Amino acid sequence: MPSPNLSIGERLEYPLPAGADGRVHRITAFRYGSAGKGPKAYLQAGLHADEFPGMFALHLLRPMLETAAREGRINGEILVLPQANPLGLTQHPDGFLYGRKESGSGQNFNRGYADLVNLLPPLSLGPDAAANTALIRLAMRDVLAAHAPSTPLDAMRQRLLLLAHDADLVLDLHADNQALPHIYVGTPLWPDAQDIAAxxxxxxVLLAEVSGGNPFDEALSGPWWELARRYPDSPVPNGCLATTIEMGSNDDVDPVLARNQAEALFRILARRGFITGESLPDLPELPCGATQLTAMSQIRSPATGLIVYHAALGDHVIEGQAIATILDPLGDEVTVCAETSGCLFARHSQPYGWPDKFIGKIAGTDEIESRKGLLLTD
Ligand SMILES: [Zn+2]
Structure with a gap:
């Protein structure tokens, strides 16, 4: 039986400082289980506020967690933020929601998170991995709490990290413009994250130790393997498995898809011990191998014009194969060929290109020479 003081779907609200327009926005989280007892999972959606499928999936996950909580089957704490970015949700000046970047500053909502490993003071780590984990999390919390945010966006980044920094598992739910499900995860966390991908x-599955720009997931997972390097004489585990899950296409708001994805998230939590007493089916087979992010081709338009795709999402394309034609209604046609072989897992939903616009992504296997520096699309 659940203990009488067990919180069931407790709603937590965190107001952000008012912006220049005087409006106050709030970050809302739902807590299942008990804080500070046992493992912690953190799930958020909508950090890019115009990427919708994760919001729907978390909305459907909440009553499932509610039931498990009532039955006393939550082990530790599960935090759920179905809309992590209240700032982005208000950016619809001309009848269309723009949620990827803050309109005033132009900053990407999923970049620029605190570089925790370089902000931490020298740590007195010992021979016990669990004690080191606890000490590192406390030090992270102190560093985050000491920061005085200068803008609502800065305060939002700080709050989200304060809520997530001590989680064992962080699932940051995004979507790509037009895409099949895929994940970004730190190389040291693979194959540990295989169940999530499956x-x-x-x-x-796109692997990198540093993909550039300090996205949310890497701000949480990256410090652990870097601290392990800096303190080679003390055991430092990967204390936070954080991954960016691209659930599908930005505009996927489909009840069947969302239900399936909510159930998949629930099973991930159950397989990892955050929910007890579930009878679980065998893990489905993972339909792909893992790829270094440097082997992912970002297909760019070479010209201006309509994009006529010749390959569908999910197609295995071959290097040199024609992927699209850029058709200038006033002039010529230019063929765009694959620079690597692999699965075409993302395309652009707006079929109009211009020089250097990203119009697709291929998960290849061989490193691509030009893929250096910032590896993510800004
Ligand atoms: Zn995103």
Whole structure:
């Protein structure tokens, strides 16, 4: 039986400082289980506020967690933020929601998170991995709490990290413009994250230690393997498995898809011990191998014009194969060929290109010479 003081779907609200327009926005989280007892999982959606499928999936996950909580089957704490970015949700000046970047500053909502490993003071780590984990999390919390945010966006980044920094598992739910499910995860976390990729039916798994720009997931997972390097005489585990899950296409708001994805998230939590007493099916087979992010081709338009795709999402394309034609209605046609072989897992939903616009992604296997520096699309 659940203990009488067990919180069931406790709603937590965190107001952000008012912006220049005087509006106050709030970050809302739902807590299942008990804080500070046992493992912690953190799930958020909508950090890019115009990427919708994760919001729907978390909305459907909440009553499932509610039931498990009532039955006393939550082990530790599960935090759920179905809309992590209240700032982005208000950016619809001309009838269309723009949620990837803050309109005033132009900053990407999923970049620029605190570089925790370089902000931490020298740590007195010992021979016990669990004690080191606890000490590192406390030090992270102190560093985050000491920061005085200068803008609502800065305060939002700080709050989200304060809520997530001590989680064992962080699932940051995004979507790509037009895409099949895929994940980004730190190289040291693979194959540990294989169950996550398999449950969501990932068609690409993209690995990097540093993908550039300090996205949310790497701000949480990266410090652990870097601290392990800096303190080679003390055991430092990967204390936070954080991954960016691209659930599908930005505009996927489909009840069947969302239900399936909510159930997949629930099974991920159950397989990892955050929910007890579940009878679980065998893990589905992962439909792809893992790819270094440096082997992912970002297909760019070479010209201006209509994009006529010749390959569908999910197609295995071959290097040199024609992927699209850029058709200038006033002039010529230019063929765009694949620079690597692999699964075409993302395309652009707006079929109009211009020089250097990203119009697709291929998960290849061989490193691509030009893929250096910032590896993610800004
Ligand atoms: Zn995103």
């Amino acid at each position: 449950e969501i039916g990932a068609r690409a």
